[in-house]
Amino acid sequence: MSPRPLAGSRLRRVLALVPWIAEHPGAALAEIAARFGVSEGELERDLELLPLCGLPPYTPDRLIEVEIVDGHVWIRFAEYFDRPLRLSADEGLALLAAGRALLAVPGSDERGALGTGLDKLASALGASEGLTVEVGEPAYLESLRRAADEHERVEIDYYSYGRDATTTREIDLRSVFHAFGHWYAAAYCHRARDERLFRVDRIRAVHPTGDHFDSATGEEPIFEESVYHPRADDPRVTLELDPEATWVVESYPSEQAEELPGGSWRAVLAVSERAWLERLLLDLGPAARVVAPAALRRVGAAAAERLLTRYRV
Amino acid sequence: MTDRLERLTNLVATLLDTRRPLTLEEIVELVPGYPDDKVSYRRQFERDKDTLRGIGIPVRLEAIDSFGPEQGYRIPPDEYYLPSLDLTPDEQAALHVAVTAVRLEGGPAPTEALLKIGGREGEAANALAALPTVPALPALFDAYRTRSTIAFTYRGASRRVEPWGILFRRGHWYVVGHDRDRGEQRSFRVDRIDGEVDAGSPGSFEPPARLELGTLLRDEPWRYGEEEAVEARVLVDSSRSAAVVDQVGTAAVVERRDDGSVVVELPVTNTAALRSFVLGLLDAAEILGPPELRAEMVDWLESLAADAQ
Numbered sequence: 001m002s003p004r005p006l007a008g009s010r011l012r013r014v015l016a017l018v019p020w021i022a023e024h025p026g027a028a029l030a031e032i033a034a035r036f037g038v039s040e041g042e043l044e045r046d047l048e049l050l051p052l053c054g055l056p057p058y059t060p061d062r063l064i065e066v067e068i069v070d071g072h073v074w075i076r077f078a079e080y081f082d083r084p085l086r087l088s089a090d091e092g093l094a095l096l097a098a099g100r101a102l103l104a105v106p107g108s109d110e111r112g113a114l115g116t117g118l119d120k121l122a123s124a125l126g127a128s129e130g131l132t133v134e135v136g137e138p139a140y141l142e143s144l145r146r147a148a149d150e151h152e153r154v155e156i157d158y159y160s161y162g163r164d165a166t167t168t169r170e171i172d173l174r175s176v177f178h179a180f181g182h183w184y185a186a187a188y189c190h191r192a193r194d195e196r197l198f199r200v201d202r203i204r205a206v207h208p209t210g211d212h213f214d215s216a217t218g219e220e221p222i223f224e225e226s227v228y229h230p231r232a233d234d235p236r237v238t239l240e241l242d243p244e245a246t247w248v249v250e251s252y253p254s255e256q257a258e259e260l261p262g263g264s265w266r267a268v269l270a271v272s273e274r275a276w277l278e279r280l281l282l283d284l285g286p287a288a289r290v291v292a293p294a295a296l297r298r299v300g301a302a303a304a305e306r307l308l309t310r311y312r313v
Numbered sequence: 314m315t316d317r318l319e320r321l322t323n324l325v326a327t328l329l330d331t332r333r334p335l336t337l338e339e340i341v342e343l344v345p346g347y348p349d350d351k352v353s354y355r356r357q358f359e360r361d362k363d364t365l366r367g368i369g370i371p372v373r374l375e376a377i378d379s380f381g382p383e384q385g386y387r388i389p390p391d392e393y394y395l396p397s398l399d400l401t402p403d404e405q406a407a408l409h410v411a412v413t414a415v416r417l418e419g420g421p422a423p424t425e426a427l428l429k430i431g432g433r434e435g436e437a438a439n440a441l442a443a444l445p446t447v448p449a450l451p452a453l454f455d456a457y458r459t460r461s462t463i464a465f466t467y468r469g470a471s472r473r474v475e476p477w478g479i480l481f482r483r484g485h486w487y488v489v490g491h492d493r494d495r496g497e498q499r500s501f502r503v504d505r506i507d508g509e510v511d512a513g514s515p516g517s518f519e520p521p522a523r524l525e526l527g528t529l530l531r532d533e534p535w536r537y538g539e540e541e542a543v544e545a546r547v548l549v550d551s552s553r554s555a556a557v558v559d560q561v562g563t564a565a566v567v568e569r570r571d572d573g574s575v576v577v578e579l580p581v582t583n584t585a586a587l588r589s590f591v592l593g594l595l596d597a598a599e600i601l602g603p604p605e606l607r608a609e610m611v612d613w614l615e616s617l618a619a620d621a622q
Contacts, residue, residue: 007317008364014322016428035432037424046318053322055330056343080329083394084429088369089458090451091426097481098415098423099408101442114411117404121430124396126458130478132526135442139555159552164595166552178442181484201556275595282592285617303595304617310599311611 013038014046018064018081026072047073055080092125100133105178107142135178138201144185148173151212157205158198164275166204167191172213176200188213230255230270237277238292241265245287248280266291278303320346324361325370329393334375334385362386398430406435413437420446444481447503452510453479453488459515462493466507474499477520480530489529491518500530533561535590538583545581546601550574553597576601588613 017036021027033040047066054063054077064081067074087095099118103110122128140156147154154173159166169191176185183200230253241248243263248254257267271277281288281300290297323344328335337358341347347354365372371392377385400408408430412423427433449465456463457476464473473493480487486503531537535545549557551573558566561577568576581587588610591598600607 007321008368010318011321011325011364012368013428014318015325016432020431035434036428037433049316049319049322052316052319053326055323055326058323058345080326083397085368085370085393086395087426087429088451089455090420091369091423091429092458093451093454094417094420094423095408095412095426095430097417097444099411101415101444101481102411105441112407113401113403114407117400117408120398120400120404121408124398127454129524130457130476130520130526131454132478132480133444134480134482134527136483136559138559159556175439177440180443180445181482201559204552204555278595279593282595282614282617283589285613301618304614307592307596307599308611308614308618310596311607311614 010046012085014050015081015085017043017046018050018075018078019084021073021075022078022082025074029068029071029073032073044068050075050078054078087125092121092127093131096122096125096127096131097133100131101135101178104133104135106137107145136181136183136201138183138203140203140206141176141183141200143206144173144200144203145176147206147208148176148185151215153209153211153213155207155209156198156203159202159204161199161202162273162276164273164278170209171196171198172215174215230272234270234272235293235296236268237271237290237296238266238268240289240291241267241284242287245284248284248288271296274299282307317346320344321361321364325365325388328372328386328388329390331387334373334377334387336377336383336385340386395429400431402434405431409433409435410438414439414441416440416443418443418445420450445484445486447486449503449506449510450479450486452512453503456510456512457488457520459512460518460520461515462513462517463488464511464513465509467501467505469507472499472501474501475518475520477524477529478526479503480526482527482530482532485532487530487532489526490520498529500532502532533579533590534586535579535581535583537586538581540582540584542580542582543584543603543606545579545587545603545606546576547579547587547591548574548576548599548601549594550597553594557594557598581606584609 013036017032020035021032029040029043033043036043038046047068050064050066052063056062064078065076067076096118099114099121102108103114103118109115119128122131144154151172153170155168155170157166157168169189171185171187171189174186174188174195176183178184185198185200185203187196187198188194189196236255239248240260241264246265249257249265249267252269254267254269257265259265277296277299281290282303288300290299323346324340327340327344335343337355340358341354347357362372370388372386372388374384374386377383408427412427415423417423424433453463453476455461457478462473462475464471466472474488475491475493476488477490478488480489487500488503489500490498492499546567554573554575557577558575561579565577565579566575567578570576579587584606587606591600591610600610
């Protein structure tokens, strides 16, 4: 039978809160409960147990003393618990990584309380220089975060990677967040008349409009990668891929894929944008051929010819 | 019937307070709540010990004295206690904001760790960022802070590395350090490490002083290769220049033109990867030099243009 996790997590909490209460004599039950994320009832159950604990031979002078008067708590005679349990490697890493990430966000004050607190923590962990978190500094991050905070509608120039084109649109920002290594702006787009997710590093200009919008407050961002889901009416392309290009079958949602004699593959992929197919074919070069439809057979060659004009001036 | 939490609390206090390791028999005698029967108390103690170790308490089995073979248990105080941090209330509150603003996907909740260092001061923050985690990360972090050399398999080859630190960039974690077999500084993407990371004994190296991991990391694909290094000059049109500079860093910019385009100079040891990068920019970029690299690109495009005719 494996140990019950409940006893472990309660013990963990007791070993964290006893040192804190001992150091803050007379702290209020309500404050302690909020600080350690438990209900007052749970906290009282933990505290009721402590006077039964101590050191052998468990005579009154060897037991922990807990006094609760008018909702305030005193703990005495628990010197062996006067410091908390050290942080494990993953706990120390989690705290430092979260703090360093926030400190790396443009606009943070490196010499502020977060910076000095992290320095103390890092030096106690013996990790002063060896943990760095970079979150990037796209040009319009700060103006977008400000517009989201102030509920100001903005006009943006946005480069769509899939279409390889820039468009202008008005958006109402819901939230700006960092996930999967990039900054995203979640917003209602007046051009699309729908919610959209924008990569902040592909925003090429932000213009304030002076208008404000109503927004539900306290909306939490949804950390989801904008994955392409093929639509039924997106064109399909059939590719023949040499063995060195078969990673395509694993990397993109292919609707049919069959191996041919000799290790080549034939795969059917949905294509939402021509620029996406151009990039793929230019990158694969002679290792891929469009089999069908006939109208897309020369997409790669035409793109190559177009790019060559830059090199023939 | 003794509450299990009560027995565990007493067990921790007793093992922390003892001057010498205690045998199993001494422990069940001293700490109330263990059954009388030998098979039962042994099993009970094993479960308790696993629970303590499960929450990170260092329960050690050591020789009781230097004369006999008898072994006993204790918790070494210097391994148990958190060093004093002396955080001010402001610092405590700032850390609370940090652990609520930044989520670690798939890792331990940093809010749990916060309880050990004094709990939640002040207000929580709205979520602002999510960082992925990788299973090998805590082991690498621990190896760095204890200065232990690590051994692991990477792209099919075994590596022995002195870890100088770990770094998160563009969605990936890297370990940066000195590769002992190659005698050079190298970086490795943590999610591409195959299997377990073995850490050697602590204190086996010292990282360079005043280290800036960010400047050491080479994560651009065109620097992942063993070809002889060349400096590639790439012209990027205004439509994509900001994003490219964001990616390669301002230090790589050698020219800014009036029309908003930029010329970047990139050290390349993998020309196929550079070609992919430039082609990904479609009409917005071209390789200016050196001439061999530009000629290779022209050949590539010409073979493609001719192929389908």
